[in-house]
Amino acid sequence: MSIFPMDVQTYDNFMKAKMDGCDLKTLKLKHKQITILVHFISYQTNKEKLERELLTFLTSSRKRWTSEELKNTAPIADSALVTDIDEIISKLLRGGVSVYIEGSPSVVLFGMEKRESRALEKAETESLVLGPQLAFTESLRTNLNVVRWRIHTNDLHIEKFKVGKRIPTEVRLIYMKSLANEENVDTCRQRIKDLEIDTVEDTTVLGQMLEDSSLSIFPQILVTELPSRFCHSLEKGRIGILVDKSPTSLIAPMSLFSFFESTEDTYMRWNMGSFIRMLRFVAMFVSVLLTPLYVAALSFHYEVIPASLLVSLGQSRATVPFPPVFEALLLELLIELLREAGARLPTKVGQTMGIVGGIVLGQAAVQAGFTSNILIIIVALSALASFTAPSYLMGTAIRIIRFPMIILAGMWGFLGTVFGLCFLIIHLLKVTSLGRPYLAPLYPFEWKDLNKSLFRLPPSRNINRPYTNMPKDTYKANFDKAKAKKDVRRT
Amino acid sequence: MKVNVTLSKDVKVNALYIFFLVHTLQVGAGIMTAPRTIADEVSPDAWAALLIAAVYVHFIAWIIIKTLRFYDNADLAGIHADVFGKWIGAMLTLLFTGYIFLILLSVMMNYIEVVQVFIFPSLPTWLVATFILTLAVYGVSGGFRVVTGIAFLLFFGAIWLTFTIAEPIRLMEWNHFTPILQQPWENIFRGAHKSVYSLLGIEVLFFVYPYILNKDKVGRYAHIAIIATISILILVTVASIGYFSQDQLKHTVWPTLSMFKIIHYTFIERFDFVAVALWMAVILPNITLFLWIITENLRRLKNIKPMYSMIATATFLITSTIIIDTRQTITRISEWASLAGLWLVFIYPVFLFLVVSLSFRFRKKRSSS
Structure with missing residues (x-):
């Protein structure tokens, strides 16, 4: 049941009542004895386009307008005949223009939205050395x-x-x-x-x-x-x-491993890409395990540390009044604070603060006898390692995992560390993504996919899509011809 | 009770994982003490004893798979119910479950004792037990796929420890192996008998068989797993016989772990600490798989929810660890488990095979006549 045709004044009042507080603007045009009502929200619509294309077109025509006629002849692509009031309102709010011609059975809606958005820019959080730099925008x-x-x-x-x-x-x-x-x-x-x-x-x-x-x-x-x-x-x-x-x-x-893939690995040559990707996996282990192992070894298992290293460790820890767990947690927290402060502050201040805060705090902490030099190296190394993860969320996850691991190591030494590791492994086995195993292709084991997640192979060996995503078509490339690289010579 | 287990394809795994399941189950707590117990009987010819044991384990694996092949998708509980009827079948399955419980307890207690001797003398037993069982319960709650995954991943987490044996092998005294094959045969057989505890685990086939996708390859991977276990066992036994003197080996409770003591790198002075902590990765697949078998059996018998039976079993295990506190009790439990294993794993399957094949022949005759 359509409520149209409707009296022009009633329609106008109706719309105004419905869109009270929405900055609705109304234009009342008279053309060939017909009243035409144009509704829009001024800052949502492209005014230039409205004036040049719609209003001029409406007023300069010799025809007697009906909605159908207007929709079919107006030089605007996004147009529709609508009778539903809710639809009209929602369109108007998103920058549409509604035109009601006296006596017509429907309203013509034109899309003329003006969207303020920034231009395409370089990626900030996932920066690349090689390859496309473009990032998505808000639009x-x-x-x-x-x-x-x-x-x-x-x-x-x-x-x-x-x-x-x-x-x-x-x-x-x-x-x-x-x-x-x-x-x-x-x-x-x-x-x-x-x-x-x-x-x-x-x-x-x-x-x-x-x-x-x-x-x-x-x-x-x-x-x-x-x-x-x-x-x-x-x-x-x-x-x-x-x-x-x-x-x-x-x-x-x-899968877990695809979080450590960067598109740059593909842009690099396969051997370099493999090296860098494997470096990231090593970095993940270092980041999760290095500080806990230090804490475990120093708290419980002095015997494990070789004699020569034990001397320098003992010297650097001689003045430290805290147990290793506390010392490590303190420093890890410091690093997290620096990171968080650096992220919140504007870039220019953030950099200075990071460097000054890091150096000054670290140096002073050692001199005041709060921590040992070696722990600073270890904590800095593991923080650095955690930042190599190409996904920011994954890097953060790894940094957070470190804290329970340190506490476990501080309470039960190597046993606690192994417990934490086993727990992580079991947890990863249980996690799924869209119901697909998270540890693929390691478990369920897919031999042919290892070269797509753990390392890379030369292009001619890399002819299949990863099976773990279960694509409909796995065959990607054919290198039968290109494999034999022929040189073209003109004698 | 249904004889065949109906499972969706999602919970099944590839036959490849049979290798990891069987192998990790066989290499557990047993291998820590095996060199001593075997060498006690046949010091220079331990390898021969192990080879004999290997042949027999292969035979048993073959028999078990043969038995399972009679059915489409049955496990031990189903077979028991089929050939012995509801009540006797259930009793036999419960007996097996009890044996699994016993061996779980013995594996766990042995590991905890090692931890207390090597790393933390004052760490309470129940705490380590709680650690291990927390992990096991967490793993089993993920279902069979996760249990298999644990066996698979932790296999790689621990297998590299084998390579560290190169150092003791370098220091071996070769005349410990002479005279070759001069031991009386009964000694060799007694050695083979002693290696039972470290070769248990093949019975897992009875329980995981319904969960395997490509059943035709089960045999292949099971046999490869046995070969791998036996190779590692022979390697370790031979290395400890060569490395320790005969008297020393008699008094070394865990020769396999003691050999780690001489290994040291520029950054690790005492490798045995690392090895004993990492041994949790060897123990854990056993514990999770045993716990899974217990819950699975109870589910099959009485339809008990895995979560309940799992937590009940875990609590029961932790309380038992509090009660058991002497080395003697642990040794006795291990001996019971070993004895039960000898009968249930190495003798009983032959009997079961005969019963199943006879019953099938009988049924065939009846249906054809």
Whole structure:
């Protein structure tokens, strides 16, 4: 049942009442004895476009306007005939222009939104040395544009969702139709549909709600700001999610090892890429284990330390009044404080503060006899190692894991450390991402995938997509011809 | 009770993991003391005794798989119910569960004792038991896939310890092995008999068989696992016979761990501390798998929820560790477990195989006539 046609004045009053406090502007035009009502919100619409394209067009025509006529002839792509008041209001709020022509059975809606957004910029949190530097921005349209530009095939499938009851937010599920595993896509779609929430604040928040286990410290969905990484993941058969108003994207399903992959590994030559990737795994172990081992050895197992090292350790710890656990926790906390302060402060101040704070505090702590030199080296090393993780969330997870590990080591020495490690391993075995095992390809063991997660192989050996994402088509490349590198000579 | 277990494909694992399950279960607490107990009987010819034991374990594995092949997807509880009827079958399965419980307790107590002797003399037994069982309960609550994963990953976490044996081997005294094969045969057989405790574990096939995807390869991986275990056992035994003198070996309670004492690197002076702590990675797959078997059996018999039976078993185990406090009791438990293992794992499967094959022949005849 349509409420149109309606008296012009009644319609205007009705709209004004409905959109009280929304800064609604009304233009009342008279054209060929017909009243035309134009509604819009001035700061939401592109005024230039409105004046030049719509108003001029409306007033300069010789025709007698009807809605149908206007919709079909106006030189504006985004137009629709609408009778639903709620739809009109929601469109107006998002920068639409509604035109009501006296006596017409419907309202014509034009999309003319003006969106203030920053230009595409260089990635800040995931910086690369080689390769594309572009980062996503807050505008969904820009982000979709970038993704489409990178993967311009009709195989790229984008599904629309609106999440949030009070403030609906645009969410897009993106995947390659010929590659992405259908079960994964269905799982993702189902989880998005099941959300009954007020609004989605950000991609990261959506990610937290889509994750398999919220209790785990490990992130199960990758948050990335790099379109290149996003698209590479899609090409591997993973699924991506973009949310309006958010400069980051989500990737699922993920495994623990893929959090340590950087797109740069692929841009580098395979041997360098392998080395750097393995370096990161070593860094992860160093970061989690180094300080606990120091604490365990110094608190309980002096015998383990070789005599020559024991002397220098003893000397540096001679004036320290605290037990090793306390000393280590103190320093780890100091590093975390420095990191947090550095992240909160503006960049210029942050750098100075980091250096000054680090050096001054560290130096002074040693001289005051609070800590030993060697512990400072160890703590700094493990902090440094934790920053090599290409995913910020994963790096943070590793830094947090260190604290319980140190406490365990301080209470029960090596036994506590091994207990902590075993607990971590069992936990990782239990975690899933979209219901897929988190430790893949290590467990369930997939021999052919090891070269895609733990290290890399030369291009001619790397002809399959990772099996662990269960893509529909695993065959990626054919190097039969290119393998024999022929030189072309003209004699 | 249904004879065959119906499982969804998601909870099943590849036959490859049979290797890790069987191998990690065989290499547990037993290998710590095995060189001494075997060498006590046949010092220079321990390898021969182990080879004989190996042949027999292979035979038993073959028999077990043969028995399981009669059914589509059955485990021990199902087979028992099928051939012995509901009550006797349940009793036999409970007997097996009791044996698993006993061996779990003995493995755990042996490890705790090692920890107390080597690293922390004053650490209370119940605390270490709580540690281990917390991990085990956490693991088992993830289901069979996680239990398998623990066996798989911790295998790699501990297998490298084998390579450290190079140092004692370098220092071996070769005349400890002479005269070759001069021992009486009964001594050699007694040595083979003594190695039983460190070769137990093949019975796991009875319980995990329904959970395997490609059942045709179970045999292959089980036999490879036995070969791996026997190789490590022979390596360790031979190394300790060569490394320790005969009298010294008699008085070294854990020769395998004592050999770690001479290993040292520029950054680690006493490797045995690291090794004993890391031995938890060797013990843990055993404990989780045993705990899983207990809960699985109870689930099959009485449909008890795994969470309840698991926590009940764990609490019971911790209380037993508080009650058991002397070395003598631990030794006695190990001997009981060893004896029960000898009968239940190395004799009983042959009997079961005969009963199952006879019953199938009988049924076939009846259905054809």
